[in-house]
Amino acid sequence: MDESLPNRYLFVYFAGEKYEDGENIYMALSEDGLNWHDLNHNHPILYSNLGTKGIRDPFIIKDPKNNNYYILATDLKIHGNNDWYNAQRSGSTSLLVWKSSNIINWSAPKLIPVAPKNFGCVWAPEATYASQTEDFLVYWASKTAVDNYAKQRIYCAHTSDFSHFSSPKIYIDRPFSAIDTTIIKNNNRYFRFTKNEAEKYIIEDQLNSLEAKPTEILSPTLTDNLGVEGPTCYPLIGKKKWLLLVDNYAKGGYYPLETTDLTSGRFNRLPTDAYHMPSRARHGTVLPITQNEFNRLID
Secondary structure (H helix, E strand, O other): OOOOOEEEEEEEEEOOOOOOOOOOEEEEEEOOOOEEEEOHHHOOOEOOOOOOOOEEEEEEEEOOOOOOEEEEEEEOOOOOOOOHHHHHHOOOOEEEEEEEOOOOOOOOOEEEEOOOOOEOOOEEEEEEEEOOOOEEEEEEEEOEHHHOOOOOEEEEEEEOOOOOEOOOEEEEOOOOOEEEEEEEEEOOEEEEEEEEOOOOEEEEEEEOOOOOOOEEEOOHHHHOOOOOEEEEEEEEOOOOEEEEEEEEOOOOEEEEEEEOOOOOOOOEEOOHHHOEOOOOOEEEEEEEEEHHHHHHHHO
């Protein structure tokens, strides 16, 4: 076994606003991508004293040029106020960002402004490496004053260092509110999953490049899975299968949908005895890691 190649999995997530310590960053590990065990005894690993002092929707990515890791997250605290109305109209317009060279030791968080003042919020940031421009496309959901905060759209910006960002532009604009976009690349195509906030299910698009015109992949199996958000997609290494985790936020939490073909729109919900999720996982992301990284995190 080549221990320099990814063969294990790291899940980075938050635990939710119903817990006093839930809007912080948690981690879990898996050997097979299906069965997870909590790190740090199910206690938070990263905190924020910046902005709202709350962390939601963390996303982790590795920079292929310098092997640094970055975590992006929503600057939002809902515990104790449950004020979703003002969170979308007068919330933070910055991202929380952490950096690490070894996936163990993380920098203090930085609060990075990415949107102008007429934006009401910046939610659920994720990023994809753009090989053509050798930087990252970062995307998130926002309501803006332009339409009196009528709906959520997905905006995007480019960055090479997660400190300096281009001006945001609209990335996804649907007739309904759209949030929680995640993207996975396979065979030089991009597969984009986004929550239809009106109907509470996941939509899949296919793109030939990150900013190309998308083609929607019609998927009755995705539209049948209602009441979910926070999708994250990753390969089951060596098995020609992919898992799409969806967060059933109202009851039950995350569960996996499996496919052997991302172009097909066919996803199979696995039986509950086929997987074990982390104890309190809410909207997060999964990153394939090496055996060495897995061992360091266990230690």
